[in-house]
Amino acid sequence: MTSHDTQQTHTSHELIHDRADALLALHRAPEILTLVNVWDVASATVVADLPETKALATASHGIAASFGYEDGERIPLDLMLETVGRIALSTSLPVTADLEGGYGNPGETVRRAIGVGVVGANIEDQLRPHIESVENVAEVMKAAEAEGVRFVLNARTDAIIHRGDRPLDEAIDDAIERGRAYIDAGAACVFVPGLIDEPTAERLVEGIGHLKVSVIGVPGSLAPERYQQLGIARISYGPWPQRVALTALQESALVLYAGGSLPEGTQILT
Structure with a gap:
């Protein structure tokens, strides 16, 4: 057994409970919770070291890419859970994990994630039928309840980002209908990815609830302060x-190949 496995075996249930409660409180606070996603212990350490960081969120795409897999549950679940578990062990902050669609069994996947110290998660509906999607949310919350953890489920709906040829208004209505059902089934928040403009954000908040909607920041998104106001x-x-990190790495490599030096103020990991 590795030292990492030994640490996981002795993860305190009390500590997990406290981190879950802290993460839930951050979602209920009037200030928007800003999460800069991480993908390994090194990136988690750098972000967690900032006093502004209140919690950590993993990105499935980033973790998969770091191991040479495409996103979309191509990375083995055991490897994904090992990675998010290492991240959770590296910090005293609450960690929420991107667990994609739940790898075929959202409830069991979340139960295992709690076991490695994760206290929140994104679970995608992948535009499954409404009933199936709501049942998945209920299964996640049932699994968390069995573990005695107030798990923070950020239930993701792909109604807008994967709307295809559907009119935007129809996709927003679908996101609201799904979002309300996920909240009723126990989700703390509803994640609606895509480029969410101000009118769309207003409709989502009005339809799903105040402090019940989460978004992704992409080029062209509103500033976090404006989303908070909405x-x-x-x-x-x-x-x-x-x-961003990989772009900086490539640019630094070009400088070094050209005979340049490392930039001043380069982070030193201990």
């Missing part, structure tokens, strides 16, 4: 922080 609970950034 009643959005949370903003995260998905794969974009990793892309």
